[in-house]
Structure formats: structure tokens, C-alpha cells
Amino acid sequence: MKRFDCLKSLAAMLDPKTIVVTNIGPISREWNALRPSDANLLQVNLGLCAAVGLGVAVSLPHRQVVMLDGDGNLLLNLASLADLANQNLTKVVHVVLDNESYEGGGGLKSATAGKADLAAIARGAGIANATVVTTVDEFGIAARHGLDHPGHHFIVAKVEKGSVAKLPTLTLDGKEAKYRFARYIESTEGVEILRPRYTHI
């Protein structure tokens, strides 16, 4: 199963207002090509995709949040799963595109190439809706179910290593990503995020 095909399937079913937090590396480039949007928070560094997604989901509990995580990213801070579970989130789909390797870092194997089972770990952490999919059809069904049913859904998609040719270059850095996402949240939520102070407190 190719990661790009899973993401293509997901992109076709998302509401434009769905917030998507993505792992740094090929996942961000592929997702940006498939669903360019200021509702994306791309390129979240190792160990932090789930943590940042947790902060977003707790802060905006009425918004659908999708995390496009990687096995290496999640493995670094596995405890994020326990912290996520304890918040009893109702509109979260956490996808791990598990290629059993650190593809963005040279391609060496991750722990999921060995004995680690992320879905079992997620269930142990308290996320009951944890499943493993191995075909694009299964992925589409699981993602659709997660989006249509309240709860916290955890999907491990076993994907091949490798991306697709001719992806557009991702030209935004973290600072631009911050401004674009924060301005998007300001406009869709009616809140003020970016406001420098001009006077002494």
C-alpha cells in the first residue's frame, strides 16, 4: 500500500475546515500536494505531531482534527498516546502512516519493523478505537468511520517506503506556517491570536 494513495483517499473525504497536523518529511510534502490549505499544520518535528495535535484538539473540541503521524515521530514520545487518551477527545482521527522506517532520515528501520505494534500500544494507552489497515480500501473505510463517528480513532496504515515523483516543493518554513495557521484560526474561530503589544504592561 502506498502512502500517497492513502492520503489521496483521505483528502477526498475531508471537509475544508478539518484541521490536519502532519509529521515532518514526505508526509507533509505529499499532503500539501493533495490538500493545500491553511487548515494544515505541516512539518511538525519528531516526537511532536501527536503532542501538537493534542493541544489543538483540546483547545478546539468542536473542530475535526486529523493527525497524519509517522511511526518514527510517534515512537519518540509514545507517552503522547496516554496523554491523548486521558482527554477523552471526540473529534480526533490519528493516522500513523507506518512505513517501519525513518524515511525522511535516510530510511533505516524503526521499531515497528521489529516487534512494536502501535495499535496494541494505543489500546494499552487507553485508545479503544485502534486498528491496523493494509489496503487502501481498508484505510478508506477506517478513515470514513473515524470521521463519521464521535470519538478518538487511531489508525495504523502499513505503507511502503517511498514517495511519488514530481511533488511540489514545500516552500513554507515554520514561521510562515505559524502565521498562516494562526490567521486561519483567527478568521474561522473569531479569536485573536497574533497581537503584538505596543505599550508597557
Added chain:
Amino acid sequence: MEAAAVDAVVDGLKKSGVDFISLMPDSDFSVLQARVANDQHFTYVPVSNEAIGVGVCAGAWLSGKRPALLVPTSGLLEAAWPLTSLCMAWSLPLLLLIPYRGDIGDAFWLMGPYKDTTEPLLKVLNTPYRVISKNEEISKAIVDAQGSTISWQRPVAVLLTGETIK
């Protein structure tokens, strides 16, 4: 931490607009932590390590909250990478409250190394900070730090020492 110090911290957090607290449970802040956990003013997200806490606060701020991270002294070391890879790289604000174990006057030998790491690490991370030793100074220090972190778009820390963490 005595009641007067806890009151002063909560006062400062509320005056500065903080509405979201993430923390790793820690003995020095335990009374404060219990207080904010039970205060409906704050969205409360306990985490299992401080690196996760930095990520959670980043997501919260980007989503319109005004977060603060309560960091155990040793936990600043755990938080160092995401403070770099997220807060520095993305220019994100974050109010850090840190009990300054290992400061001069802290007799517990195990805390000694944190005198060597805490302030130097904040300097390396380009994180401005104030060291507060009097309860009466806590609230304004938090308000000032929160105003600065928002304006400067980088983390700002308040280190609590002396009578403030007795």
C-alpha cells in the same frame, strides 16, 4: 510551596490572560498543580513528559489559547529539544514557570547539577528569564513574562526560588 506563593502564581496567571495549563506532575509545584487542575478558569492538560508539554502548548497557542507550561527543574532538559525544534524554529511564544531547584540555598545534593544547567540552558535557548525569590514579586513577574512572550514570539521563563518554593 506555601499558600501565599500559590495564590500569587494563580493571580499572575489570571491577570496575564493565561487560560491553558500543561504540566508534568512535580513535587515542588504539586500544591500549585492541584490548584490549577481544579480551577475551571484553566484548560488543564497534564502530560507524561515536558517535551510533550511544549508540543501541547504550541498546539494550544496556535488554536487561540494562552498557554503556560509548568516545568520541573530537571524537566527543562527534557523540554530543550522541542523548545528548539518548535518554539525557536517556528517563533512560538510560551510562558515557562520553573521551580529553581539547585539554586544557592538549596541543600539537597541531588539538585546541585541544576545550578549548572538551568540558567545556562535558558541562555543557550535564547529564552529571557527572571529569577523571583519573593512572593510579592511573583504575580507581576508572570504578567510581564506573558506580555513579553506574546510580543516577542519566543518563550520567556520565570524561575521561582527562595521563599516562593518553600
